[in-house]
Amino acid sequence: MSHRCSRRAAVRSACVVFLGGVAGCLGGDSTDGGTDQPATTTEATAATTQATTAPATTTASQPTVEEFLADTSNFDGVVDRTGSDAVGVDVGVEANGAFFGFGPAAVRVDQGTTVTWTWTGQGSTHNVVARHGAEFASEQTSEAGHTFEHVFEEPGTVLxxxxxxxGVGMKGAVVVV
Incomplete structure (x- = not known):
């Protein structure tokens, strides 16, 4: 009988450890906005044209683009897209060991530019959610061709x-000049 209880206790413990590990992969904790990044100061605000429409506020804890994207495998600097009224970013590009990237990972745009994120249909369900510098959130979907857009009205950095x-590094940035 004690052998049976020990086996149950071992299986129960293994399940708790496994579920705790899986839960850690499903999202960040609420103390740091899920970024696990060091704090720095950057001023940023933005307005939205879709989904959430609350004005952004300046945060004293916003990381730099380089700090925020340090664990993003396809980040190779900020891509300059200034001079364009509309800029596209693909959602679900090959990065971070699978199709867990934004392409490009970071873009520089002018004030008033509309950024449109377009789903590739790769890498399962994705969404686009502002963590710093703005407030917007798309729905989660895996539908190829789905789009979400946001107009960046104010200068600053949006992460x-x-x-x-x-958790695997699917992060992006928009630097508005």
């Missing part, structure tokens, strides 16, 4: 993530 894949 965003895919919530389901933030």
């Amino acid at each position: 965003y993530v895919c919530e389901p894949h933030e």
Whole structure:
């Protein structure tokens, strides 16, 4: 009988450890907005044209683009897209060991530019959620061709993530000049 209880206790413990590990992959904790990044100061605000429409506020804990994207495998600097009224970013590009990236990971745009994120249909369900510098959130979907857009009206840096894949480095940035 004691052998049976020990086996149950061992299986129960293994299940608790496994579920705790899986839960850690499903999202960040509430103390740091799920970013696990060091704090620095950057001023940023933005307005939205879709989904959430609350004005952004300046945060004293916003990381730099380089700090925020340090664990993003396809980040190779900020891509300059200034001079364009509309800029596209792909959602679900090959990065971070699978299709867990934004392409490009970071872009520089002018004030008033509309950024449109377009889903590739790769890498399962994704979304686009602002973490610093703005407030916006798309729905989660895996539908190829789905789009979400946001107009960046104010100068500053906006850092965003895919919530389901933030833990593996699916993060992006928009630098508004």
